[in-house]
Amino acid sequence: MKLKELLKDIKFSSNMNLSEIEDINIKDIAYNSMSAKVDYIFVAIVGETVDGHKYIDSAYENGARVFVVSKDMDLPKGSVKILVNDTRFVLSKMSSNLFGNPSKELKVIGITGTKGKTTTSNYIKAILEKAGFSAGIIGTNGVFYGEIKEESKNTTPESYELQRILRQMVVYGMKFVVMEVSSGGLKMNRVDHISFDLGIFTNISRDHIGPKEHPDFKDYLDSKVKLFKLAKHGIINKDDKHAGYIIDNAKSTIDTFSIYKKSDFKAVDIKLSQDIKHLGSSFICKTDNEKDSYKIASPGTFSIYNSLASIVTARYFEIDYGTIKNVLKDVNVSGRVELLPILDYASVVLDFAHNEVSLKNIIETLKEYKPNRLICLIGSVGNRSFLRRKEMGDIAARECDVCILTSDNPDYEDPMQIIDEMSESFRGSNCLLIKEADRKEAIKKGINILKKDDLLLLAGKGHETYQLIEGEKRYFNDKEVAINAAKELLKN
Structure with a gap:
């Protein structure tokens, strides 16, 4: 695609005359410098933690020579500068142009x-x-x-x-x-x-x-x-x-x-x-x-x-x-109020509830079935606010008979630190508190303590099949762990 077609309806200025650059051939768009190649246009977007302007030299080394920037900065020799107000907005428009709306x-x-x-x-x-x-x-x-x-x-x-x-x-x-x-x-x-x-x-x-x-x-x-x-x-x-x-x-x-x-x-x-x-x-x-x-x-x-x-x-x-x-009348969504038929004397429900409102809703709904005990397994995501943790802890402490606090995508935080912060909600509560940072062990404990007509809610992960630990997604599946824990329990 010609550069002039890619930039259709976009306001910009450049270090070169329009007549010099409008017929430049562009094969594709890159917004990650590692993806940049010869005849690619590189868009320096500003993300939550990373500024793409810092990676222009890297994109240049990988072959890119046309750069969309929102900072009027010096570029490597021979580069074409496309200066715009907002590179994210322009990335959206260029992408739509590239793929034909x-x-x-x-x-x-x-x-x-x-x-x-x-x-x-x-x-x-x-x-x-x-x-x-x-x-x-x-x-x-x-x-x-x-x-x-x-x-x-x-x-x-x-x-x-x-x-x-x-x-x-x-x-x-x-x-x-x-x-x-x-x-x-x-x-x-x-x-x-x-x-x-x-x-x-x-x-x-x-x-x-x-x-x-x-x-x-x-x-x-x-x-x-x-x-x-x-x-x-x-x-x-x-x-x-x-x-x-x-x-x-x-x-x-x-x-x-x-x-x-x-x-x-x-x-x-x-x-x-x-x-x-x-x-x-x-x-x-x-x-x-x-x-x-x-x-x-x-x-x-x-x-x-x-x-x-x-x-x-x-x-x-x-x-x-x-x-x-x-x-x-028949549709179900995996990990959303999903009943796991793994024990005939107690119920296990898998749900994605991972904040105050969703946890409150699912707990109130399940309590309408009047279980013998409502046991809730929850955690809180790392690198988020303390208030979010407190709100979830407050609900579990107030509404559940037993709560197992465990890890849920702790990322770079210490899971036990998150658990200890959430445990403050249980001071003076009648809810029995169990702390177990290892989510697999926590689920096994939840399965093993179930009695007749109890209900165990596995909250937070739902459909997800990973734990985010130190920036890495590691395979983890609540449903698989619960099924295997139930099989092991029944076998023994």
Whole structure:
């Protein structure tokens, strides 16, 4: 591609005349100096901890001669400088230009919120496919389209990766893509040049606030709002106390859903299964013109909200009630309120709950089944705020009979230090506290102490198959460990 085509609709200045550089051939874009090659353009983006401007010499040594920068700096001899205001925004636009604006050839559904993104995206994908549409998915669990699966470092990949993936989805015949859109992805311009048909807001609570993410809650909320300035139409959870702010600041048309407040799509006559072995719920979705009954294979009000968002989305695309109903009654998402059938006398549930709100929701839901004892295994991610740890510890200390504190992606922090900080919540609590930094041993202890009609919640990892330790992802699977621990217990 010619440089002038790559820079289409981008404002920039250069150390060379436009006539001298516009016909330069560019093979590809690199935003990591290690990926730079001859005839590549290198974009110096500023990340959470790394400034790409410091790696220009490295990219030059690897063959790059055209550099996009936001600092008016000296470059190596023979370099072409493309000076812009924001290299992240420009990376997004150039990537869209490079791959031919693939989102315009797809129906793109973006989902943002503190919790519920993964479950809702999987529900929507299942409904679309049942209705006969080919659909890809991008999110926490990775990238999936057709028979292709890719790992993803972030819930919302970097803009270049997103545009590449979307082009591949078009090539593979996808008609829809359902995308989890994180607050970080929105703030860091990763989705700026994606044409969203729908934006969905599930909920928001204090999370991802810290020196490496959002400085305060307003920044977090405003990042979420950005999706509804990009999307043609928005679907909003009216029950969330910040829904009004999002609606007022949106540029899209809006539909709303709720359980409690008046909305366009409201769940009424909600009933929860009373049998822990058969998790589920039922409700009626009421609009001004319709009343349709649904059954879903997950318990709790949070599952109702996820289902409502999926129903509104499906109805927007004119998918019939029968198709939606048939999907929701059976659909499950790995690591989300997943019942592990490994013991006949007690229940073990796997869930991704890893912050205050999600942990509170899952614990309150499971307590409705009145277990003999509720045993909770939790940890807290390293390099995050003390408040996050305290909030999770407070909930477990208040609501559980037994709590096992263990490691959960400690990264460069000492797991025992995190555990000791969380244990402060248990002073004066009636909850029995067990400390075990080794997550494998902690799960085994949880399995081994189960008595008749007890319920063990393995929280924090869900679908994840790794532990982040000292910057390295090491294979670890809660489900495998629990299954093996149960087999060993029954064998002995």
